[in-house]
Amino acid sequence: MAHTMLSYGMTSTHGVVVISGEIGCGKTTLLEKLCTGNKYNFAIGRLEGQAGRSDDLHSWVLYAFGQPYKFGSQIESLEALKHFLQGLANRKSKAILFIDEAQLIDEPTLEGLRLLADKLYNGKPALQLVLLGQPELGRIINQPSLTQLRQRVVSHYHLKPLKPQETYGYIQQRLVICGGDKHLFSNEALMMVHQASKGVPRAINIFCDTAMVYAFSEGAKKIDRKMIETVINDRANHGLLDSSVDPAFTQ
Ligand SMILES: Nc1ncnc2c1ncn2[C@@H]1O[C@H](COP(=O)(O)OP(=O)(O)OP(=O)(O)O)[C@@H](O)[C@H]1O
Numbered sequence: 001m002a003h004t005m006l007s008y009g010m011t012s013t014h015g016v017v018v019i020s021g022e023i024g025c026g027k028t029t030l031l032e033k034l035c036t037g038n039k040y041n042f043a044i045g046r047l048e049g050q051a052g053r054s055d056d057l058h059s060w061v062l063y064a065f066g067q068p069y070k071f072g073s074q075i076e077s078l079e080a081l082k083h084f085l086q087g088l089a090n091r092k093s094k095a096i097l098f099i100d101e102a103q104l105i106d107e108p109t110l111e112g113l114r115l116l117a118d119k120l121y122n123g124k125p126a127l128q129l130v131l132l133g134q135p136e137l138g139r140i141i142n143q144p145s146l147t148q149l150r151q152r153v154v155s156h157y158h159l160k161p162l163k164p165q166e167t168y169g170y171i172q173q174r175l176v177i178c179g180g181d182k183h184l185f186s187n188e189a190l191m192m193v194h195q196a197s198k199g200v201p202r203a204i205n206i207f208c209d210t211a212m213v214y215a216f217s218e219g220a221k222k223i224d225r226k227m228i229e230t231v232i233n234d235r236a237n238h239g240l241l242d243s244s245v246d247p248a249f250t251q
């Protein structure tokens with residue numbers, strides 16, 4: 001669903017697309033998938049939120065699109081960026097800028113990005129923004145001072161943790177992809193992984209990977225409830241991850 005929304009956002013003529021989601025729920029994975037499957041022949045640029053600094057925004061954007069850039073020369077960079085976007089517009093194309101960890105971008109930079117995306121080339125915007133970030137991003141964009149940006153959001157999708165059936169399907173699909181036994185985990189074990197991970201894909205991966213290492217070391221052919229219990233207990237007693245700071249690891 002998020003993939004469809006993003007694809008729609010990419011093919012629509014203009015506007016801002018926002019994808020928010022909890023830590024480890026798959027935002028960057030989704031971004032990778034969209035960037036590598038660029039079947040639209042648009043120019044694709046990528047930035048991480050912490051890279052976008054308001055004092056040199058235009059250079060960062062040029063950098064994201066693989067264009068020559070020079071930090072510290074704002075007017076030159078703006079002219080180069082306009083030239084780049086005009087070239088795309090002349091070829092009836094556009095630029096899509098993906099910004100991961102967008103919750104780290106400061107307000108003036110967000111406003112600067114909005115202004116860049118607003119500018120028309122041959123009567124149409126030539127730069128589209130796709131912002132991905134933690135749930136805080138939604139709160140940032142909802143601030144009254146960012147009303148103009150908010151009004152340009154054409155689609156917003158919030159990635160949620162997986163539901164129980166989705167977790168089971170996710171684990172089984174990963175097993176099939178790597179040529180393994182789809183039924184390696186018993187139903188009870190799948191249920192426990194879901195509970196322990198709270199449906200967060202990154203946490204699911206860690207619990208399952210650890211359980212498979214345990215199974216391998218014991219020569220077990222199946223992963224049952226008891227083995228997942230051991231993984232959970234070991235993680236609670238000896239693990240590096242602190243459940244008080246990462247809710248996905250709270251039991
Ligand atoms: N739809 C999916 N299909 C396959 N794997 C997924 C999917 N979603 C998440 N994952 C897995 O979960 C892990 C975490 O995903 P990802 O890094 O994309 O999350 P994130 O939302 O960007 O996290 P963060 O907020 O920490 O940046 C990835 O390593 C990936 O293996």
Ligand SMILES: [Mg+2]
Pocket residue numbers: 027028029100
């Ligand atoms: Mg990420």
